[in-house]
Amino acid sequence: MTYKQEIIDFYNGRTNYDNYTTINRAIALFDYAIPSPGQWILDVATGTGNVAIKAAQKVGANGNVIGIDIATELLKIAQQKIQAENLSNIELIEVDxxxxxxxxxKFDCIYCSYAIVLLPNIPKILENWYRFLKPSGFIAFTCSSENSYLALSIVEACAKHGITLPNLHEPLGTPERIQHLLTQAKFDQIEIHPRQLGTYLSLEKAQSKWNGQFWLHIDNPLRELNPQKISQIKASYDEEIAALETEQGVWYEELIYYVVARKP
Ligand SMILES: C[S@@+](CC[C@H](N)C(=O)[O-])C[C@H]1O[C@@H](n2cnc3c(N)ncnc32)[C@H](O)[C@@H]1O
Structure with a gap:
């Protein structure tokens, strides 16, 4: 199965995607980057349309929002929500x-909530977004620190078995790397707003966060491994996590960077 098909299947299976947390962490982008009435907005990887709908309300009837995604089932939910809100200024397009x-x-603002790291060529996508923007337009996206979701423990567990697992959160996983990639793509007025959404989990819960195989990355070497090897890696992950346990539990980092940058 191709990587893109894996993404489509995974998100098509998440028709229960919307909840208090997923909606609020997405629309928090508007705390840092607000569109004006009448503007043209692109919401990349719109999913169930949370950012697109909020943007459509902000730009008003004279503004336009385009939401794009590859997961048909999530786009259907977005369409239902758009109808329920009676919004006529959003167009959804099923496209990679x-x-x-x-x-x-074309656009004044480009948003991308909780999805940029799923796009394998980040320098190229930033270059595209720069081209799609009008001068003075902005991009606003989220990414996560490289150790969010216990990613470094997962990578370490794989390394113990000779498997080099690329970390999805590595390319945009520190403020320095974000700054560097955006500068390379010619953006300026770069703002990086960290928000810690992490929490302590029980050991059992932290261990259950990864099954030894799941990893949405284009170069995922785990796809090729047999179940025996996967269970060995899972056992190493469980050991890694046990070593992190404190009196409060296991710290489950979810450090989100809300990033805004402008086209000069
Ligand atoms: C975690 S969800 C975020 C959805 C939405 N932005 C939000 O925050 O509510 C990730 C989304 O990225 C979409 N996605 C992943 N790769 C994509 C691609 N190459 N092109 C378009 N959408 C993509 C998925 O289908 C999914 O809807």
Whole structure:
């Protein structure tokens, strides 16, 4: 199965995606980057449309929002929500964000909530977004620290078995790397707002967070391994997590960077 098909199947299976947390962490982007009435907005990987709907309310009837995604089932939910809100200024397009090519200088704002790391070529996508933006337009996206979701423990457990697991959160996993990639793509006025959404978990809960195999990365070497090897890696992960246990439990980091940058 191709990586993109894996993504489509995974998110099509998440028709219960919306809840208090997923909605609020997405629309928190508007705490840092607010569109103005009448503007053109692109919501990349819109999913169930949370950011697109909020943006459509903010730009009003004279503004336009385009939401793109590859998961048909989530787009159906987005469409139902748009109808329920009676919004006529949002268009949803089922397209791979990496293939989407609107005319240059079309958008005032491009949002991407909880999805940029799923796009394998981040420098290329930033280059595209720069081209799609009008001068003075902005991008606003979220990414996570490299150790969010216990990612480094997962990578370490794999390394113990000779498997090099690429960390999804590595390329945008520190403020320095975010700054570097955005500067390379010619953006300026870069703002990085960290928000810690982490929590302590019981040992059992922290261990249950990873099954030894699941990893949405284009170069996921775990896809090729037999079940015996996977259970050995899972056992090492459980050991790694047990070693992190404190009196309060296991710290489950979820450090989100809310990033805004402008096209000069
Ligand atoms: C964690 S969800 C975030 C959804 C939404 N942005 C939000 O925050 O509520 C990730 C979304 O990225 C979408 N996605 C992943 N890769 C994509 C791609 N190459 N093109 C378009 N959408 C993609 C998935 O289908 C899914 O809807």
């Amino acid at each position: 964000a990496e293939a989407y090519q609107p005319q240059p200088d």
